[in-house]
Amino acid sequence: MAEISVTDQEVEDWQHQIEDIVGWFDQLQAVDVSGVEPAAIADGKEQGSLRPDVPRAYENRDAIMESVPNKERSYVKVPKIM
Amino acid sequence: MFQRRPLQLATRLLNAAQRHTRSAGVQSFITVDDDQVRRSAADIDERIRAGDGSSLGPLAGVVMGIKDTLCTQGLRTTAGSRMLENYTPPYDATSVGRLRKADMLLAGKCNCDAFAMGSTTEASDYHVTRNPWDQNRVPGGSSGGSAAAVAAGQCIATLGSDTGGSIRQPASFCGVVGIKPTYGRVSRYGLIAYASSLDCVGPLARCVEDAAAVLNVISGHDKADATSSTQDIPDFTQGLEPRESLQSRPLQGVRIGVVQQMMGEGVAEGVTAAVDRACRHLESLGAELLEVVVPSLELGTPAYYVLATSEASSNLARYDGIRYGLSSAGEKQELKALYRNTRGTGLNAEVKRRILMGTHALSAGFIDAYYKRAQQVRTLIRQGFHDALQQVDVLIGPAAPTPAFELGTVINDPLTMYKNDVLTVGLNLAGLPAVAVPCGFDDKTASNPLPVCVQIMGRAFDEARLIKVAHVFEQTADFAFGIPDSCSQNGRI
Numbered sequence: 001m002a003e004i005s006v007t008d009q010e011v012e013d014w015q016h017q018i019e020d021i022v023g024w025f026d027q028l029q030a031v032d033v034s035g036v037e038p039a040a041i042a043d044g045k046e047q048g049s050l051r052p053d054v055p056r057a058y059e060n061r062d063a064i065m066e067s068v069p070n071k072e073r074s075y076v077k078v079p080k081i082m
Numbered sequence: 083m084f085q086r087r088p089l090q091l092a093t094r095l096l097n098a099a100q101r102h103t104r105s106a107g108v109q110s111f112i113t114v115d116d117d118q119v120r121r122s123a124a125d126i127d128e129r130i131r132a133g134d135g136s137s138l139g140p141l142a143g144v145v146m147g148i149k150d151t152l153c154t155q156g157l158r159t160t161a162g163s164r165m166l167e168n169y170t171p172p173y174d175a176t177s178v179g180r181l182r183k184a185d186m187l188l189a190g191k192c193n194c195d196a197f198a199m200g201s202t203t204e205a206s207d208y209h210v211t212r213n214p215w216d217q218n219r220v221p222g223g224s225s226g227g228s229a230a231a232v233a234a235g236q237c238i239a240t241l242g243s244d245t246g247g248s249i250r251q252p253a254s255f256c257g258v259v260g261i262k263p264t265y266g267r268v269s270r271y272g273l274i275a276y277a278s279s280l281d282c283v284g285p286l287a288r289c290v291e292d293a294a295a296v297l298n299v300i301s302g303h304d305k306a307d308a309t310s311s312t313q314d315i316p317d318f319t320q321g322l323e324p325r326e327s328l329q330s331r332p333l334q335g336v337r338i339g340v341v342q343q344m345m346g347e348g349v350a351e352g353v354t355a356a357v358d359r360a361c362r363h364l365e366s367l368g369a370e371l372l373e374v375v376v377p378s379l380e381l382g383t384p385a386y387y388v389l390a391t392s393e394a395s396s397n398l399a400r401y402d403g404i405r406y407g408l409s410s411a412g413e414k415q416e417l418k419a420l421y422r423n424t425r426g427t428g429l430n431a432e433v434k435r436r437i438l439m440g441t442h443a444l445s446a447g448f449i450d451a452y453y454k455r456a457q458q459v460r461t462l463i464r465q466g467f468h469d470a471l472q473q474v475d476v477l478i479g480p481a482a483p484t485p486a487f488e489l490g491t492v493i494n495d496p497l498t499m500y501k502n503d504v505l506t507v508g509l510n511l512a513g514l515p516a517v518a519v520p521c522g523f524d525d526k527t528a529s530n531p532l533p534v535c536v537q538i539m540g541r542a543f544d545e546a547r548l549i550k551v552a553h554v555f556e557q558t559a560d561f562a563f564g565i566p567d568s569c570s571q572n573g574r575i
Contacts, residue, residue, distance in 0.1 A: 002395060002441040003402070003418070004434055005426030014435055020497050021439060025384050028455050031462070038457030039464060041279045041309065042265035042513020051308045063172030069409035078404055079415045 091143065093120070108212050108221075110231035112150050113158050114190035119145065122187050139185035141299060146181060147231045147240040150191040151198050151224075152283065153272040154178055157188070161274045162206040162224075163196035165407045165428035175272025176307065177241060177283045177300040184299045192240055193227030196430050197398065198248055198276045200224050201502060204493045205432045212489070213255060214566040216530045219486040222252030228286050229256035233566060239287035239296045243273055245280045246386055247482070247506025250518040250537050253286055254481040257520045257533025257564065259293045259552070260286045264542045265513035266311035268297075269304035277393035278309075280386075280510045290519060290553040294318035297545065316546045325557040331368030332554045337474040338364060339374030341539075344479030344505050352524030356534040357480045360521035363559050364478075369551075372474055377466035381459050382508035387500055388443050388456035389511075395440030398433070401425060435496060460511045467512040467539075476551055477539040480505055481518040485532035505537070515545045519552040521562045533564070 006014075058064070070077040126143050129135065135142075148154060151161045153171035155178075160166045174182065182188070195205035203211040203226030211226045213219040214234040221230040225242030229252035232240055242249040244262040253260030261284045268283040275281065285296035297318050304310045323332075340361055345354055365371050403409035403424030412423040429437070443452035470477060483505055492499040509516055516539040523531035536555075540548045556562070 001445065002437050003399075003421040003425060004429065004437060005422040006434065006438075007426075010431070010434070014431075014438075017496055018435065018439060021387070021500070022442070024497060024500075025388055025443070025452060028381065028384055028388070028459055029451065031378075031381060031455070031459055033455060033458035033462070036458040036461050038454050039460040039511075040457060042464075042511070051305070060172045064405075066172070067169060067406035069403065069406070076404060079411055079417045079420050081417055 091123075091145065093123075108214050108217070108230050108234045109209050110192055110211055110227040110234060110236055111147065111190045112160055112162070112193050112206070112208050112227070115157055115188060118157075119187045119189050126185060126187075139183060140295065141181060142185035144186050144238050145189050146186045146296075147189050147192040147228060147237040148178055149194050149225050149228045149240065149242045151194055151243050151274045151276075152178055152241060153274070154188065154191065157191065159191065159274070160208070161197050162194040162208065163429065163433065164207040165401050167408065169407055171272070173272065175283075176269035176304045178272065180299050181241070181296070189237055192225070192231055192242075195224040195226070196433050197274065197394070198224040198243055198245055199394070199432050199436055201247075201251060201499050202487060202493060203227060203252075204489065205430060207430055210489065213486045215257065215532055216486065219488050219532070220255065222255030222482070222486060224248040224252075225260075225286065226252045226255075229253055229258055229260065232256070232258045232286050232288055235565070239285055239292050241283060241296075241300070242286050244282045244284055244510065245276050246390060246503050246510050249284050249286060250481040250506050250516060250535065251503075253518040254533065254535035255486040257535070257566075258286055258288060259290050259520070259556075260284065260518040260535075261293050261297055261545065261549070262509070262516045262518075263297065263301065263545055264311070264515040265510075266309050267313075267515070267543065267545065268300050269302075269307040269310045271304055271306040271310075275397040277390040278397060279393060280390060282510070290517070290549060290556050291319055291322050293517075294322065294549045294553075311543070313543045318546055318549050320546075321550060322553045323557075328554065328557060333364060333551065334368035336369045336476070336551060338369045338371050338551075339470055339474035339477045340371055341379070341470070341477050341479040342373050342375050343379050348483055348504065349480060350484045350524065353480045353482070353484060353534050356522035356524060357478075357536050360536050360555065360559065360562070361478065364551075364555060367554060367558060374470050374474060374477060376463075376470045376477070376508065378459065378462040379466060379508045380504070382463050382511055383501060383504050385456040385459040385463070386503070386507035386511055387439075388452045389460065391436045391440030392443045392453050393440070395437045395444060398429070398437055401428065403428075432496065463508050464512045467508070467514055471541050475540070476548060478536055479539070481535040481537040482506070485524040485534060509539055514542055515540055515548060517545075517548045517552040519556055519562075521555075521559065523564070531564075
């Protein structure tokens with residue numbers, strides 16, 4: 001799901017590390033959270049408001065295209081999908 | 083902070099930066115913008131000579147470094163990762179744009195752990211930054227380059243970012259001032275995202291007043307960041323009196339809560355002793371000290387790492403080899419291979435581990451057990467800080483449980499490294515502000531004493547009060563400050 005290639009050596013090196021960390025996360029299971037609302041964002045009365053989703057044209061298109069690793073004319077080039 | 087002779091100062095600081103960029107030095111920077119800073123400094127010099135000084139901004143001639151997680155238009159921005167080795171942003175982060183408008187001189191981009199994931203700056207893909215107090219030790223992280231640049235006298239101030247302590251811990255390791263503002267006080271626009279509900283941009287500087295002057299400039303609402311605050315911005319430098327103007331008990335009436343969970347087990351003896359001494363000093367200045375417990379604080383570290391890695395797994399999905407950054411499909415010219423190979427080769431071990439853990443925590447079947455539960459614990463911690471701050475005006479505790487680590491001691495042991503964040507992450511979960519200010523040294527008798535900071539924490543948007551308390555402390559606590567030998571030849575700045 002993460003779309004990351006990992007080597008056999010990485011799997012070997014990280015297996016125990018990640019197991020230990022996930023095991024450490026498990027202490028959260030012992031906490032009594034009944035009736036507690038989850039908090040997605042930090043404190044603040046006014047925060048978390050969504051702005052209207054209004055599209056706007058970005059003036060500096062050339063600079064954005066400059067960063068594209070593979071392109072053809074003004075198009076972004078990707079490997080064959082279908 | 084206004085500098086009368088910026089070119090002379092910029093040249094001196096750049097020389098210091100260049101000296102420390104060499105392999106044997108502190109190596110605070112990934113990129114130094116030598117020509118541009120000299121040109122800008124000469125321009126400001128000229129404007130002052132021409133009698134046009136009144137048009138200059140409040141940071142005119144102030145040489146600053148910017149953490150490499152903040153976008154700088156026309157200046158390479160790598161986030162400490164090979165993934166962005168050749169990335170030059172087409173725009174400035176809002177905080178950087180505001181500093182430019184205030185006429186700061188941008189010296190360059192400070193080293194950091196890749197994508198701000200780390201506590202030592204050893205997880206930078208470029209080089210290891212060394213602690214100016216002892217070059218066998220780390221400067222902390224992830225804003226280690228920003229803290230080291232100030233401590234080594236290469237910059238007057240720098241910007242860092244603090245997702246779980248990444249300003250306060252390196253400030254402590256390097257003996258400089260760091261401010262982690264309230265979440266939303268400073269726009270995150272142009273900050274390369276790690277964990278968006280926790281990330282904060284803030285200043286590091288040699289003294290409280292300089293850090294406050296930078297905070298003045300970078301604070302405020304930004305329509306490009308929906309979570310940035312519309313709260314009024316006070317002048318954070320107002321009322322910061324020099325020592326000779328202070329009354330004998332300038333903190334009379336201030337109630338300070340010493341967080342009990344931050345003073346016991348797991349905190350090095352030398353750190354506790356330095357913070358104890360700072361507390362006695364604050365008492366002598368008239369403050370009333372109370373022992374306070376922040377309920378649920380100890381649950382902060384696992385909850386933080388569940389949430390931060392989950393958000394990171396989503397935020398870092400953008401590094402796919404298509405729109406910018408590294409692109410490497412390997413032998414198979416297929417889309418999935420492009421994603422996997424680009425990410426597999428362009429992201430370092432620490433970043434990949436965190437993305438994998440975050441992906442696991444968000445996956446169907448686990449999301450309630452990890453992500454949702456961590457959010458519920460976040461509510462408990464937020465409530466815990468709220469309750470504690472009902473009893474007192476500010477809270478105090480060490481900014482890090484130990485002085486600077488020796489190089490190589492925690493980089494291969496991620497869980498130990500994560501547990502060391504215990505004193506800082508809770509505040510990020512609650513979104514509250516803190517000022518880290520040097521309070522002394524772990525062992526004065528050692529040949530290489532290492533600096534220690536206290537963090538003064540407070541209510542949302544109450545930075546001005548924290549800055550005042552930190553400033554009074556700084557002005558009166560001679561025992562708390564020093565300059566590393568390695569930069570004494572640069573003079574006090």
